[in-house]
Amino acid sequence: MKKSEANRLSELDRRKFMSYAAKCYLGVNLFPMLGSNVGNAAEISGAKAKRVIYLYMGGGMSHVDTFDPKPKKKDVMGETEAIATSADGIQIGHYLPKTAKVMDKVCVVNSMTSNQGAHEQGSYIMRTSYAPRGTISHPTLGAWTLKLAGRLNPDIPGYVAINGGGGGGGFFGAKFGAAPIGNANEGLKDSRRPGSVGSEDFNRRLSLADRLNKQFHDRYENSEVKGYEELYSEAVRLMSSEDLKAFNIGGESDAARKHYGNGRFAQGCLLARRLVEHDVRFVEVYLGGWDTHYDNFAGVEARCAEFDAGYSALISDLASRDMLKDTLVVVATEFGRSPEIKTEHNNGRDHHPAAFTCLLAGGGIKGGYRYGETDASATRIKENPVEVQDFNATIGHALGVPHDLVIMSPTKRPFRMADKGSPIKEVFA
Numbered sequence: 001m002k003k004s005e006a007n008r009l010s011e012l013d014r015r016k017f018m019s020y021a022a023k024c025y026l027g028v029n030l031f032p033m034l035g036s037n038v039g040n041a042a043e044i045s046g047a048k049a050k051r052v053i054y055l056y057m058g059g060g061m062s063h064v065d066t067f068d069p070k071p072k073k074k075d076v077m078g079e080t081e082a083i084a085t086s087a088d089g090i091q092i093g094h095y096l097p098k099t100a101k102v103m104d105k106v107c108v109v110n111s112m113t114s115n116q117g118a119h120e121q122g123s124y125i126m127r128t129s130y131a132p133r134g135t136i137s138h139p140t141l142g143a144w145t146l147k148l149a150g151r152l153n154p155d156i157p158g159y160v161a162i163n164g165g166g167g168g169g170g171f172f173g174a175k176f177g178a179a180p181i182g183n184a185n186e187g188l189k190d191s192r193r194p195g196s197v198g199s200e201d202f203n204r205r206l207s208l209a210d211r212l213n214k215q216f217h218d219r220y221e222n223s224e225v226k227g228y229e230e231l232y233s234e235a236v237r238l239m240s241s242e243d244l245k246a247f248n249i250g251g252e253s254d255a256a257r258k259h260y261g262n263g264r265f266a267q268g269c270l271l272a273r274r275l276v277e278h279d280v281r282f283v284e285v286y287l288g289g290w291d292t293h294y295d296n297f298a299g300v301e302a303r304c305a306e307f308d309a310g311y312s313a314l315i316s317d318l319a320s321r322d323m324l325k326d327t328l329v330v331v332a333t334e335f336g337r338s339p340e341i342k343t344e345h346n347n348g349r350d351h352h353p354a355a356f357t358c359l360l361a362g363g364g365i366k367g368g369y370r371y372g373e374t375d376a377s378a379t380r381i382k383e384n385p386v387e388v389q390d391f392n393a394t395i396g397h398a399l400g401v402p403h404d405l406v407i408m409s410p411t412k413r414p415f416r417m418a419d420k421g422s423p424i425k426e427v428f429a
Contacts, residue, residue: 048398049363049398052329052395057288057307058165060119062337063356064349064378065080065297066092068110070339070376076378080300081094084100087367087369090108093304099307102312103368105367107359107360107371109358109424109427110374112336114126116334126388127141128170129388129392136409138171139167140169141417142282143170143177146282148399149400152279159177160179162284163264164180164286181247181271187248246280247271256270261309266306268310269285270313273318294348296337296341296349314329315362328361333356334353337352371386386424387421390424397423397428
C-alpha cells in the first residue's frame with residue numbers, strides 16, 4: 001500500500017487493516033486493543049444492537065410447555081394447551097398469555113440442540129460456548145461482550161448480573177466479571193459512603209490504603225492484581241457518579257412497577273431496563289426453578305407466571321421507549337424437558353438436551369419469526385439445527401463482534417466468543 005493511499009484511509013479503515021494484518025501474519029487479534037467500542041463494531045458488520053439483556057432460565061425450561069407446543073399430540077402436551085399469539089403461525093403454551101401479545105416482536109429459535117445433559121455442564125457451555133475444564137475458567141458471554149465491545153458508560157459497571165447467575169471474567173480477569181445484584185429492590189449494595197464517614201476522612205482512609213497496598217502491588221505485579229486494583233478504583237468512582245441512580249428502581253412509578261409485576265424476576269427485568277437506559281452493556285437476569293422432574297405442569301405454571309409478567313413488560317416497555325431496536329433481549333436455558341411425561345414422577349419431565357428453544361428479540365432481529373423446527377413430538381430437530389455456539393455467535397453478530405475474533409489465554413491458547421460457531425444470518429431483519 002502506498003503512503004498516499006494510507007493517508008486517505010479513515011480511522012476505521014486503519015483499525016480494520018491493522019487488525020486483519022495482525023490476525024493473518026502474527027496470529028493475534030488487535031480488535032480489543034484498538035479501542036473498540038460499539039460504534040466501531042457496528043460499522044464493521046452493520047450491527048444494530050448496542051446492549052444485551054440476557055434472561056437465563058435456570059434448570060432447563062420445558063420447550064413443549066412454552067414455545068414449542070405440539071397441539072396435535074395430547075400425549076406430549078398433557079395439561080398444556082397451545083394458544084395463538086400476535087405473530088401469525090406461532091403458538092405458545094397457555095401459561096404465557098401476556099407474552100403471546102408481544103410475540104410479533106420475538107424470534108423463536110425452536111431448533112436448539114446440545115450434547116450437555118447435566119445442569120452445571122449445560123449452563124456452563126451456554127454461558128461460555130465451551131465445555132467445562134478443570135484447567136481453565138472460560139469467560140462468560142457478558143465478559144466477552146465487555147472485552148470485545150467495551151463499555152458504553154465508563155462510570156458504572158459494564159456487566160451486571162441480577163438474582164444470581166452471571167459469572168466471572170474467566171481468564172480475562174476480575175475486571176470483566178459481573179457486578180452482582182442479589183435483589184433488584186436492594187440495588188447495588190455497599191456503593192455509597194457510610195453517613196458516619198465524612199468525605200475528608202474517607203479520602204484519608206483511601207490514601208492510607210493505597211500506601212499499604214503499594215508494596216504488595218509492586219511485589220506481585222501481574223494482570224490479576226492489576227485487575228482488582230482497577231476494580232477498586234472504579235468502585236470509588238462509582239460512589240460519586242450520577243448514574244448510580246440507575247440501580248434504584250425506587251425511582252420508578254408505582255404504575256411501572258405494577259406493569260412488570262412484583263416477583264424478583266419481574267423486578268429484575270425492570271432494573272435491567274433502567275440499566276440499559278444508562279448504557280450498561282450487558283445485563284443478565286436469572287430465573288431458576290425450571291427443573292421439573294416432578295409435577296411438571298404445576299412447576300411450569302408457577303415459573304411462567306413470573307416470566308410472563310416480566311418478559312412481556314420488558315419487551316413492550318423497550319419498544320415504547322424506542323430502545324428495542326438497539327437492545328438485544330435473549331432468553332436462554334441449558335436444555336429442554338422430555339416430551340415424554342413421567343407418570344411415575346407425578347407427571348414430571350426429565351432433561352432433554354437434544355431439542356429445546358431459546359428466544360431473541362430486538363437489536364436487528366426479525367420479529368414474529370420462527371427459526372428451525374422439531375419433529376412431531378418435539379423430540380428431535382427436524383430442520384435447521386442450532387448448536388449453542390451458533391446461538392452465541394448470533395449474539396456476537398448482533399453486537400457487531402465478529403464471531404471468529406481470537407483472544408489468547410494466559411496459557412497461549414486461542415479462544416473465540418462462540419468457539420467454532422457461526423451466526424444464524426436468517427434471523428436478522
